[in-house]
Amino acid sequence: MGVASRREILKAFGCAAAAAAAAPVVRGARAFAAISPPGPGGETRVLGSTGIRVATVGVGAMITRESDVIRYAVENGANYVDTADCYMGGENERIVGRALAGIRDKVVLASKVHIAPVDEMIRSVENSLRSLKTDVIDIMQLHGISSEEEVTNEDAREALRKLLEQGKIRVPGVTTHKGQETVLRAVRKHGFYRTVLVAYNFRSDEGIGAAIRSAFGSGKGLSATIREVGASGVGIIAMKTQAGGYSSPGDHLSPHQAALAWVLENPGVATTIPSMVSFAQVDENMKASGKRLGWGGRKALARYARAIGDRHCGLCGECAGSCPQGVDVPSVLRSLTYLEGYRQADLARQSYRELGPDRFARSCLSCGSCAVACRLGLDVKRLARRAHGLLA
Ligand code: SF4
């Protein structure tokens, strides 16, 4: 990676005004060039117009409790680490901060902030900087957005612009679990945000029509949108790549590696952030770097899909807003996946309770016939009732 100053990077992003204003700022002015390439053997791609070269397998630290596991992943070729201010009530950023002590410059560090009034957002990012023990966060992303209005939200842009000028963040981005295609297109259309962290896995395009259209680069599925928006220069990072992380059926091929390879077949994806909670999981995920799916991998995925087919929500968001009682079905089912797939009870309860009584699934307990049609044929009422029983 060539040497580039922060000013040059801001200019390259079209932030000329910010670049001019930032000229005298030295605090946190490490160049992207300081980010080391991943270890030997790892596949790398460029993160859209940021120009940052990232290993295709990064670290989703959301449920990682041991900082040594994150260090081990970095030693083994990962150079992208994703966390958020609210994971584990703030503890996750402190774990990542401990993990990166002495190796901060080897990693592209990503965190998140919720849309809020400008001062509140700035305070939140400053808090993240303290927790992460760093003077700059490389990618600062808006949490879980789902609409074009959020992409153009002026408070969020003003807060992130100020943080860019102050050298506290390097690249503004967004994250999305719902309305993902809308968000991807809005980011391409309106500029400013340079990256999108998107929930994407082999169940995202399920249904034979969508799968065929995606394979040939056409159609309207998430795969096609990712390919298109990625090609336009937006840096795309994939999360939820393992379709829930459920225990896999016995097989000589790892379905988790195959799931990663499936995501990385899409050239629009620059990197992935599978969860890693153990050294064994790091080994398994890192070995997927550079692997092609092949026939064996496709068969392993098909078996995995059958095993989780009656319970895993693909997070396509297509059913959002279709419950007449206001139940936020994709979010309810995502919480259930945290519990039954990732086996993270605290995270599942926290994310479920955050939905509040207007959006969680109490109404499902007394609902006669479910009006929500799932693209994957899930029995939404049964799953939503189970989520409420286990998580309320
Ligand atoms: S069971 Fe009824 S309340 Fe629950 S999601 Fe379906 S329509 Fe909505």
Ligand code: SF4
């Ligand atoms: S429940 Fe079905 S339609 Fe709704 S988001 Fe999940 S996979 Fe998509």
